[in-house]
Amino acid sequence: MLGHRELTFQDYVSILRRRFWLILASAVFFLAVGLVVSYRLPPRYVSQTLILIEEQKVPEDYVKPVVNEDLGERLASMKEQILSRSRIQPIIERFDLFAGPQTTMDDRIEMTQKAIGIKPIQSARGMPGFFISFTASDARIAQQVCGEITTLFMNANLSAREQSAEGTTDFLKQQLEVSKRALDDQDAKLAAFQTKYLGKLPEQEGSNSNALQALTTQLDSTNQAVNRAEQTETFLKAMISQQSEDVKRNDSSGGVSVDDRRAQLKALIAQRQELEVHYTPDYPDVVAVSHKIADLQAEIAKGPSEPTPASNTGASKRVDTPQLQDLKAQLRATQQTLELARQDQASIRRKIGSYESKIAAAPMVEEQYKEITRDHESALKFYNGLLSKMNESSMATALEHRQQGEQFHVMDAPNLPDAPTFPKRSIFAMGGMVGGLALGLVIAALLEYRDTSVRNERDIAAFTQLPTLVVIPHVMGLPKPDAEKKRWRLWPRATKPIESTNG
Numbered sequence: 001m002l003g004h005r006e007l008t009f010q011d012y013v014s015i016l017r018r019r020f021w022l023i024l025a026s027a028v029f030f031l032a033v034g035l036v037v038s039y040r041l042p043p044r045y046v047s048q049t050l051i052l053i054e055e056q057k058v059p060e061d062y063v064k065p066v067v068n069e070d071l072g073e074r075l076a077s078m079k080e081q082i083l084s085r086s087r088i089q090p091i092i093e094r095f096d097l098f099a100g101p102q103t104t105m106d107d108r109i110e111m112t113q114k115a116i117g118i119k120p121i122q123s124a125r126g127m128p129g130f131f132i133s134f135t136a137s138d139a140r141i142a143q144q145v146c147g148e149i150t151t152l153f154m155n156a157n158l159s160a161r162e163q164s165a166e167g168t169t170d171f172l173k174q175q176l177e178v179s180k181r182a183l184d185d186q187d188a189k190l191a192a193f194q195t196k197y198l199g200k201l202p203e204q205e206g207s208n209s210n211a212l213q214a215l216t217t218q219l220d221s222t223n224q225a226v227n228r229a230e231q232t233e234t235f236l237k238a239m240i241s242q243q244s245e246d247v248k249r250n251d252s253s254g255g256v257s258v259d260d261r262r263a264q265l266k267a268l269i270a271q272r273q274e275l276e277v278h279y280t281p282d283y284p285d286v287v288a289v290s291h292k293i294a295d296l297q298a299e300i301a302k303g304p305s306e307p308t309p310a311s312n313t314g315a316s317k318r319v320d321t322p323q324l325q326d327l328k329a330q331l332r333a334t335q336q337t338l339e340l341a342r343q344d345q346a347s348i349r350r351k352i353g354s355y356e357s358k359i360a361a362a363p364m365v366e367e368q369y370k371e372i373t374r375d376h377e378s379a380l381k382f383y384n385g386l387l388s389k390m391n392e393s394s395m396a397t398a399l400e401h402r403q404q405g406e407q408f409h410v411m412d413a414p415n416l417p418d419a420p421t422f423p424k425r426s427i428f429a430m431g432g433m434v435g436g437l438a439l440g441l442v443i444a445a446l447l448e449y450r451d452t453s454v455r456n457e458r459d460i461a462a463f464t465q466l467p468t469l470v471v472i473p474h475v476m477g478l479p480k481p482d483a484e485k486k487r488w489r490l491w492p493r494a495t496k497p498i499e500s501t502n503g
Contacts (some may be wrong), residue, residue, distance in 0.1 A: 013217075014455075015128055015444065017446055019443075019444035019447065019448070020445060022440055022444055023143070023440030023444055024440070025440070026436040026437065026439050026440030026443065027433050027436035027437045027440060028342065028436065029436055030413060030431075030432040030433060030435045030436030030439065031100050031429055031432045031433040032432070033290040033432050034428040034429045034430075034431055034433070034435075035151050035425060035429050035432065037425040037428060037432075038424070038425040038429070039424075039425070040135050041422075041423045043135070043137060043420035043422065043423070044135050044136070044137060044421055044422040044423075045135070045138065045139040045142045045420050045421065046133050046134070046142060046419055046421045047133065047134055047136075047137055047139070047143040047145070047146040047414045047415055047416065047417055048130060048131055048132070048133040048137045048146065048412075048414065048415060049131070049132050049133075049146055049147070049150050049151065049410060049412055049413060049414040049415070050129060050131055050410075050412040051129055051130055051131075051153065051154075051408050051409065051410055051411065052129040052297060052408075052409045052411045053128060053129050053408060054408075054409050055124060060138055060162045069484075072120065074160070075118070075130065077160075078153060078156045078157065078160065079118050081156055081157060082149065082153060083116065084151045084285050085109055085115045087111060087113050087152060087464065088109050088113065091112070091145060091148050091149075092105075092108050092112055093442060095141050095144065095145055096112045097111075097115075097145070098137065106418045110168075114177075115131070115132055115134055115135040116132075116133070116149055117131070117133040117134070117135070117322060118130060118132060119131040119133070123294075128457060129411065132146060132149055132153065132414075133146065133148050133419070134146040134226020134414075137161035139416055139418075139420075140416065142412045142417060143416045143417070145416065146414035147413070147414045148175075149458050150414060152375060152406050153408065154410070157408050158265065162397075165393065165396050165397040166397055168393045168397075169390065169393040169394055172386060172389055172393050172428040173293065173390060174391040175386055176383070176386045176387060176390050177205055179379070179382055179383040179386050180383060181381045182379050182383075183376075183380060184383075186372075186376040186379045187376070189372055189376075190372055190373065190376050193368070193369065193372050196367050197369075198359075198363045199358050200358045200361050200362060201365065202362065202369055202370075203364070204358075205359065205362050208355050208359055208362075209359065210436060211351075211355055211358065212352060212355040212359065215348055215351050215352045215355065217354065218348055219345065219348045219349065219352065221343045222341055222344050222348055223345065224340055225337075225341045226341045228278050228337065229334055229337050229338035230261075230267055230338060231274075231278075232275070232330075232334045233331065233334045233335060233338055234329055235271060235274060236330050236331040236334055237331065239267060239271060239327050240327045240328055240331060242267060243264070243321065243323060243324040243327060244324065246257070258286065261296055261299060262300060262431070264296055264323065265296045265297065265300065268289055268293045268296060268323075269293060271289050272286060272289040272290060272293065273331075280454060285330060285334075288326060288330065292323055292326060295322075295323075296323070312344075330367065332466035342495060359455040382432060439484075
């Protein structure tokens with residue numbers, strides 16, 4: 001009947017009444033099958049632990065952490081290490097995980113790796129922690145293996161952070177030694193350059209200019225002293241010559257006349273005036289000339305000297321007068337002073353030439369000096385940077401050794417599961433019942449589709465394509481043996497319970 005015509009709601013209700021026991025039997029049967037399967041499947045127990053990530057106990061402003069890798073990447077790396085064969089196989093052998101007659105060690109390792117679960121906890125501030133779980137057929141084994149995996153993660157984190165810190169410190173120490181050797185080479189080059197160009201370095205240019213200016217002033221003063229000494233020498237030579245001539249004339253005339261003494265007095269007065277132009281009255285030469293003037297004035301005041309006999313003069317050896325001796329002494333002193341002044345003059349000129357050559361070579365030396373100092377400053381800056389980083393790394397390494405850095409903290413120890421997570425018997429039962437209902441409905445639909453029984457006037461109209469004239473009603477009390485039997489048949493034969501007559 002199903003599909004032969006358009007069905008109404010009453011048709012569906014009738015079908016449900018006719019096939020109710022079939023659908024119910026299918027649902028109950030598959031419900032029982034689901035329960036049986038849930039009891040036959042091996043149970044799975046999941047033990048889980050929560051690990052929180054504790055931040056570094058010392059503020060990062062004081063000690064910067066060496067390990068700056070993203071926690072998610074570090075966790076993935078640790079997971080790969082822990083799930084490796086070398087780490088998993090001892091646990092499998094100790095707890096006899098996933099053992100079976102046809103199961104190889106590779107299969108057991110693969111199943112163990114799948115049974116381990118790592119689930120990070122995500123939040124707005126990053127990853128505060130993660131869950132570790134293990135699934136096994138025994139609750140106690142699941143708890144124990146979960147604890148072993150947790151210990152592996154804890155140890156792997158400590159080991160990884162310590163190795164990273166120590167590796168960073170060792171690397172920085174090696175680089176620091178290389179940098180120190182390079183800095184020592186630059187120090188040696190700088191010292192050799194400074195020794196070679198001592199006095200010509202750029203920072204000495206100012207002192208060189210000041211020294212040159214002072215030497216120039218000193219040379220001017222020395223030149224003036226030399227000029228004065230030369231003038232004094234010339235004057236003294238003239239005086240000595242004049243005095244010598246006077247002594248000769250006196251020796252030839254037998255005495256020294258008053259006019260000669262007055263002439264000497266005038267000469268001495270002129271000499272003193274000349275000296276007072278350049279020196280003060282306390283100057284020794286000025287004082288000596290003043291004494292000579294006073295003595296000559298005293299001699300002139302005494303009167304003319306007595307003539308000396310010519311015979312005695314010619315016979316005796318001529319002796320210089322005291323004035324002439326003083327003049328000669330002054331001349332020797334003046335010549336010595338002039339010689340020293342000229343030596344000072346030559347020395348100052350040599351020094352001036354040396355400083356002028358240093359100042360002239362300053363641009364060339366400055367260019368080379370900048371190149372050497374630039375390399376030295378770069379090496380020093382690099383060395384100081386490495387030294388600072390190495391000190392920070394050493395403190396971070398000590399922090400990791402004392403376990404004061406970032407640590408994994410077990411918030412919840414691995415739990416002992418009370419019930420298996422698989423199979424869920426209620427889910428299996430519900431699934432079996434739903435599947436049985438679906439299958440019963442499908443079977444009922446197929447049976448109805450194959451059933452060609454005519455049960456009402458709509459069926460007659462669908463089969464005959466003719467209008468129905470008379471419908472014989474149901475007669476109460478008649479025996480219906482076949483109807484009772486067909487109720488329990490799954491595949492009833494096609495019958496026509498309703499007969500009609502055409503009048």
